[in-house]
Amino acid sequence: MFVIHNPTAGRRNAGKLWAVLDCLMDHGVSVRVLETRSGGHATELARYASRSGADVIVAAGGDGTIAETVAGMTGSAARLGIIPLGTANVLAHEFGLPSDSKALAVALTSAESVTLWPGLIQRADWMRLFVQMVGVGFDAHVVDHIDPGVKRCLGRGAYVLQTLRELSRYSFPSLRVSVDGTDYHAAGVIVSKGRFYGGPYLVAPDALPVEPGFSVLLFENGGAFSALRAGLLLPFGKMPHLSGLRSLRASCVEITAPEDLPVQADGDSVETLPVSIRDAPEPVRLVVGAGSDIPAAFTLSPLPAEHARYQENGKMPGP
Numbered sequence: 388m389f390v391i392h393n394p395t396a397g398r399r400n401a402g403k404l405w406a407v408l409d410c411l412m413d414h415g416v417s418v419r420v421l422e423t424r425s426g427g428h429a430t431e432l433a434r435y436a437s438r439s440g441a442d443v444i445v446a447a448g449g450d451g452t453i454a455e456t457v458a459g460m461t462g463s464a465a466r467l468g469i470i471p472l473g474t475a476n477v478l479a480h481e482f483g484l485p486s487d488s489k490a491l492a493v494a495l496t497s498a499e500s501v502t503l504w505p506g507l508i509q510r511a512d513w514m515r516l517f518v519q520m521v522g523v524g525f526d527a528h529v530v531d532h533i534d535p536g537v538k539r540c541l542g543r544g545a546y547v548l549q550t551l552r553e554l555s556r557y558s559f560p561s562l563r564v565s566v567d568g569t570d571y572h573a574a575g576v577i578v579s580k581g582r583f584y585g586g587p588y589l590v591a592p593d594a595l596p597v598e599p600g601f602s603v604l605l606f607e608n609g610g611a612f613s614a615l616r617a618g619l620l621l622p623f624g625k626m627p628h629l630s631g632l633r634s635l636r637a638s639c640v641e642i643t644a645p646e647d648l649p650v651q652a653d654g655d656s657v658e659t660l661p662v663s664i665r666d667a668p669e670p671v672r673l674v675v676g677a678g679s680d681i682p683a684a685f686t687l688s689p690l691p692a693e694h695a696r697y698q699e700n701g702k703m704p705g706p
């Protein structure tokens with residue numbers, strides 16, 4: 388098992404990483420830890436781990452690290468594992484991964500896995516995979532302006548603080564959003580693979596990360612009052628009831644605006660408009676365990692037959 392660790396993710400909680408690794412090694416699992424040195428490095432490391440014949444490649448970090456790791460697993464038979472060490476860890480909430488270190492270690496050695504179908508965000512000369520969501524509008528502006536030091540100190544609280552700072556001075560744009568060829572106008576848009584946003588907060592109840600396609604949330608009302616209402620509804624899981632919110636399913640989304648507005652993917656500011664969003668060419672298998680709280684719609688499948696012997700002695704193969 389290879390573990391790709393982003394030491395800058397979240398509040399740099401290496402203690403949790405080592406607690407999980409200790410449990411794995413106590414159970415005889417051979418683990419090799421590779422540390423990222425910069426943004427994008429997780430993709431290179433995942434490619435190396437895939438070439439080395441890893442059967443499980445674990446992303447230890449936040450959603451950005453997971454997305455970069457998945458990008459390096461293209462064409463590989465390896466399965467993806469997650470040790471959530473990020474700020475929001477939305478994907479871990481999405482798949483109900485346990486937060487306790489021991490339960491997480493057990494989950495990582497599990498035979499069971501689910502499909503995770505990433506999305507692909509593209510500009511003319513650039514592309515990036517994402518595992519959870521892409522946002523354009525006020526949320527991307529907040530992500531783009533967040534102070535990394537404050538994020539490290541306050542975690543998710545940094546987003547609340549920055550939202551309050553930006554609310555009064557933000558000029559809400561008019562975005563053109565093409566959803567499977569039909570044009571809409573909105574002040575903000577979230578294209579989501581999953582149901583949650585910013586943590587365990589429900590925004591897209593019908594989303595299915597195990598399948599191709601997206602939930603597209605169009606915020607038709609701009610203005611500070613509307614954004615504040617959205618922010619207040621979010622922690623109560625009531626965002627789907629926000630007035631002026633249009634929710635659609637789609638397989639292809641294009642977003643343009645007269646300005647070069649920032650775009651956030653999985654909580655990282657990644658590019659500026661225009662962008663197009665579609666399904667990644669292939670899914671990955673995400674290792675989940677008995678302790679995971681998996682929604683019934685995320686059908687579990689057993690370990691492939693060639694790996695079944697590892698179940699017998701409770702050990703996963705080393706690299």
Ligand SMILES: Nc1ncnc2c1ncn2[C@@H]1O[C@H](COP(=O)(O)OP(=O)(O)OP(=O)(O)O)[C@@H](O)[C@H]1O
Pocket residue numbers: 393394395396397398423424425426427428429448449450451452453455472473474475476477653654655
């Ligand atoms: N060693 C590194 N130094 C600086 N940046 C890094 C390094 N390794 C990875 N990164 C970048 O850090 C970004 C943020 O990491 P990540 O998303 O995992 O954590 P987070 O933002 O705290 O968590 P979350 O996405 O759950 O809010 C990644 O997209 C990646 O490009």
